[in-house]
Amino acid sequence: MGHLPRASGGDKRPALDWVEVPSPAVPVVAETDVVVAGGGSAGLAAAVAAARDGARTMLVERYGSLGGMATGGLVILLLTMDDGAGNQMVGGLCQQVVDRMAARGSTFYPPREEWAEPDEALVERYRRWGLVWGRGPHAVRYNVAYDPEEFRYVANELLREADVRPLLHTWVAEPVLSADQVTHLVCQNKAGREAIACKIVIDCTGDGDVFAAAGEEYEHSDCVPWLWFRMGGVAEPDKAINAAEGKFFPTLGGRFFRTPGAGRTLMPWGASDSVKRRIDATDPDELTWAELECRRLVMREVDRLREVPGFGRAYINDIAWQLGIYESRRLLGQHQLTREEEGTIFPDTVARTGNWTKYGAVYNIPLRSLLPQRVRNLLVAGRCISVDARVHHATKEIPPCMATGEAAGTAAALALQTGKSLSDIDVAELQRRLRERGAILP
Ligand SMILES: Cc1cc2nc3c(=O)[nH]c(=O)nc-3n(C[C@H](O)[C@H](O)[C@H](O)COP(=O)(O)OP(=O)(O)OC[C@H]3O[C@@H](n4cnc5c(N)ncnc54)[C@H](O)[C@@H]3O)c2cc1C
Structure with a gap:
């Protein structure tokens, strides 16, 4: 044994030296x-x-x-x-x-009777909440x-x-x-x-x-680190999301979402337009870098959001306290x-x-x-x-x-x-x- x-x-992470642990x-x-x-x-x-x-x-x-x-x-x-x-x-x-x-x-x-419905208005309703992804037809x-x-x-x-x-x-x-x-x-x-x-x-x-x-x-695969966050106190979230997406992702859309709770939005794309580097999520040095860098970039994004109509009086509801790692x-x-x-x-x-x-x-x-x-x-x-x-x-x-x-x-x-x-x-x-x-x- x-x-x-x-x-x-x-x-x-090459060892500088080896040390005997007194009692295994x-x-x-x-x-x-x-x-x-x-x-x-x-x-x-x-x-x-x-x-x-x-x-x-x-x-x-x-x-x-x-x-x-x-x-x-x-x-x-x-x-x-x-x-x-x-x-x-x-x-x-x-x-x-x-x-x-x-x-x-x-x-x-969506209730069961709406599953697989191609109706555009319905699809758009759920897309707003981050519930429709990928390539259409949706x-x-x-x-x-x-x-x-x-x-x-x-x-x-x-x-x-x-x-x-x-x-x-x-x-x-x-x-x-x-x-x-x-x-x-x-x-x-x-x-x-x-x-x-x-x-x-x-x-x-x-x-x-x-x-x-x-x-x-x-x-093993390296991955791009993410840090999702939520904004609270957003005035008219649908309009605010449209305005924010129009400002930050004019050709993409579908980047910010409604989420349960009045006046709340979910911001999965926090920092994503800036973090390009893939990290090894089993390397503590790389995790440390990612944690600090993502937090810095989320705050930069929050500052930019405050200039968007609807987000003027919004506040950070919460920032994920766990780094977004999808692969290792x-x-x-x-x-x-x-x-x-x-x-x-x-x-x-x-x-x-x-x-x-x-x-x-x-x-x-x-x-x-x-x-x-x-x-x-x-x-x-x-x-x-x-x-x-x-x-x-x-x-x-x-x-x-x-x-x-x-x-x-x-x-x-x-x-x-x-x-x-x-x-x-x-x-x-x-x-x-x-x-x-x-x-x-x-
Ligand atoms: C940015 C991002 C976006 C994603 N988007 C979606 C999405 O929209 N919808 C979706 O369904 N999925 C999404 N995923 C994927 C999904 O979130 C994760 O893959 C899934 O939650 C993994 O579940 P898990 O239980 O396997 O691992 P985890 O949720 O990572 O749980 C592992 C647990 O083990 C603990 N742990 C780890 N090591 C140790 C240890 N040595 N000792 C004790 N505890 C330990 C951790 O603290 C953690 O609680 C996304 C992932 C990322 C990163």
């Missing part, structure tokens, strides 16, 4: 069935699904809040829950979150705008009801392996370094921190889902998704895209699953991240109940359970 070398380092032994502070690393949308779904099926489940999150990009990143648009032709593609826990937020009046989305899509505080609240409630044990303010540092099994996750928090003994780990860190540290193979590591798992496999139905399909910028494009995600090649008790869900760069464009979105999270959590509980390894579980039973809970499978 031993610790593996950290995934970071290498050419980009860390206290084991908890023992559980399933540990979910990362409490974003995928981690939330994974933890709730595993716990609902009876697995003792812990969720470890480095920040003090759940939701990841879906709350802290202010990416408050669920794109997409449909295939662009009026058929729902993602249901299950993602739909439950929508239903709970909608019951509290904190969402905006139709209304089942996409959802929501309030991040409500998402956070619903997430907390779901965890509490399912009896998940959350551990916030805690970084997952590295797995401890014995042969091809993770035995513990070593974490770092204010109490120091501590370990959690576990039977199955689900890596939902977005960046694949666990599978990288476990020595699994992966691909992607697992090279038992199956890499490729663009050529669009529409292919696999016998082990456990989640599916439409494509937010395309109409009629559907990907069916096999369980093997959530399974690494070597470590036998590790699952991966969310934006770092095993897909190529083109498929990632679709699978990184919040609804599919929740769908793969739910599939991973359900698979983990099934493996534990039946005493089988993750690669050998009864896939038909897994699919039956997922369908029973509202997941949409072919």
